[in-house]
Amino acid sequence: MGCLWVSLASAQEASPLPEEPLSPDLNLALPETSTFTQVVGEVTVLGAEKTRPETVQAYSRLDAGDALSPEELTRVERRLVATGLFQEVRVSTQPMAEGQVRVLLEVKDKASWVIAPTFSLSNSNIGGGVLYAESNLWGRSKKFVAGAQVSTAETGLFVGYLDPNLFGFPPLRLSLEGQLRSDRVEEFRLDASQDDPEVLRRTRLNSASVTGELAAMIAERVRVAAKYRLMLIDARPPSTDTEVVEPAFEPGPAQRDTSLRLMVGLDTRQNLHAVMEGINLEGSWELSSPSVWSDFRYQRAGVLYRHGIRFFQEHNLVLRAEASLGQDLPFHQELVAGAGSLRGFLYRQFRGDTRLSFTAEYHFPLFTIRSLSFRGVGFSDSGLLMWRSLPEDKKLRDITGRVVRGYLPEAQSGLDNATVAQGVGAGLRLYLRSVVLPLLGVDVAYGVNSGEFRFYLVAGVSPT
Template identity: 75%
Template sequence: MEVRRDMRGRMAKWCASLALTLLAGRAAAQAPGDIVDEVVVRGPEKTLPSTVQAYSRIDPGDELSYEELDKVERRLVATGLFQEVKVRTEPTGPNRVRLILEVEDKASWVVAPTFALSSANVGGGLLYAENNLWGRSKKFGTAVQVSTAESGVFAGYLDPNLFGQPQLRLSVEGQLRSDRVDEYDPGAGQEDPEVVRRTRINSASIATEFGVMLFERVRAAVKYRLMSVDAKSPDPQEEVTTPAFSIGPSQRDASLRLMVGIDTRQNLHAVMEGLNLEASYEVSNPGVWSDFRYRRYGLLYRHGLRLFDEHNLVLRAEASAGVDLPFHQELVLGGNSLRGFVHRQFRGDTRLSFTAEYHFPLFTIRSLSFRGVGFSDTGLMAWRDLPDDGVLRDVNGRVVRGYLPDSQSGLRGSTLAQGLGAGLRLYLRNIVLPLVGVDAAYGVNSGEFRFYLVAGVSPT
């Protein structure tokens, strides 16, 4: 009897203890977070404490949970300003804490050479970039590039923290540019695509974009671009010498672009995480002070998945369609946009593309990380409906596009191409250094291998 009573007593105590544990766990899960009395920033040598706190999105009086601490750390890492970030709290009273933000700045500026090496585009230049102007995370960059296909001067300013609000974003950019635009025989199966017509286009442009981020996931933006474009006569040594674009005085091309979408992406050092879905609409007409009339629609999907801690699967899909696009605004594929093929080999007014990249760590030497990448690029390019006489004119009768004689519209004239390959990426953790990479790609259609080198930021 005594043994039974003892067992019943122990069982009752165990059940009571379990019930108390479950209730305590439930209460803890439902308990409100601590109240922040103070936000303290430690460690930055250049970045202003107010900038660090603005990116944390935490102010005195806010409620802070353990889950929110992890979000704060990710927000600070995703700025790209810091090589080290630590976020913790100190108690200041019952259910009250002090938030400590410890950060270590990256070197914020760089002067570096830039290189471009791909089929039909070889060259280089010099880049200066400042990633943290005045300690307020403002960004400025300027570059000069000379290459066989694209040469020019670029300058841009980006404020991702407008008025101290990370939800607001403003950019201004301008460039002087000279493009050698090559058009090739249609088809993706050519081992060495032949240039049919070569046109030189000179342009000067300025653009500004204002964006708003709501709830850290919904992004909307409006962009206005103003360009002066001047096309030269085609190269007389090529097969086709009729102009692809009206020759004469420079013309004004202005457009207004509207974009809205979901964007949860964060670049956490060498790994990109999050989802981006966006739709865009661009219009050019006299109402926005343009000499042209065209429209462009776009849908974009980007997704970064972290795997095995430091591995990264990055997916990108895009659908674009233009209406009455002039020659200099046509959609293109090839080179770095479709590896395994010649730079801007394919042209059209309708484009579908899909890229999958798998990034993985190789080894690290101090702060320099070497990462490998395997990739697959697929693209479909087509003309939807070409004019019967092969010439697109505006309302004033001016030629804005003279198509090649053998151009075909619809699925019959479309091109489907795929490239497979692998590459190497270099990532420097303690400095704001543009991505350095080299890729080797196999064009499935043509059976050709091509190599691509990009070091720095190109004005394009």
């Protein structure tokens, strides 16, 4: 991309943002004379108060000497909006000597940090906490989040850091995460038609983990990534007030679960304020074994499809499909579904080593009060979970012989014993254009299998 440079202070002092608000849509108005490819002579950033001008230009991917067409101007504007850093963006050109043009990148920053309470409510998980999030650290778009949460299912502390333009180069991303967590894991009777699912066993799992991921975008389309996770897991004996008291995970000394996950795929998604456009096709493979310093030995592979389609400027159809296959998954790594991932059912109601899922959501605008947008959503969630092949004694052991998964007595493997569930419903989303984080999400879902309505509320962002 060449060295990054910007004509800065003098241009900002001489050419402030216009008094009228910048156009919020992405239909870039181009000069009638801009019907041919031009050459960039200079890039000038205007209006940025916190975001450093070199960061704005880095995301634009423009530099002096680059060829510039009307289509590229539109792509530049979309890139800047998709960063999530700006309330408003305008990209325009001014003629210069020798047939070159000056590109003006006019932006208005969002509020980049927030300290806010969080709250979540569903039929099987109630809790809240506090969150600090900074989405534009040092004006370079680095992101930091720290949070604490207490709920009936999960309690813990979370710290995360994301560098979406490593070394000032947007195609490179680095993320680091750390968690201290205590889970109360409930296992339900395997029947999706229950209106009040019965809990057969409760297990407390305590863990501490650190995770690092390095990703690269090639030609703004192909994403490759590698993630390494180190976790210490400690299982407690199951609750004695349930029907099954044989441990799901044999108590004992804390064990080390480390894994290496590799991902590759096509990713053209862009979040344009409250609308997501583009497609993501991704394949992944995860390995945990002594070769990566783990006390466990398991594998997991998956294929993911996500697609955002925009209609009528502000309407959005979002599709998501996933197939995941696990081999020898310990209890704490099993595939689950319910509540957020399968609305109409309880949180983590279904479990297995194989999961197929499909979600379709249609988002549409309701009304806007100043910068506060109210949007509706209709959705359908479908899922299939199963165990492909269970051990004869229904006990899975790690490399030392310790039982890391004791299955329920009624658990059966094979497609004939798969759980198929579907939920449909509608909800409300609130967005504030001047801040990065969504404010509120409310969903009411109908479980087709059980005939029950369930309610979900999320205020703020859950740190987990």
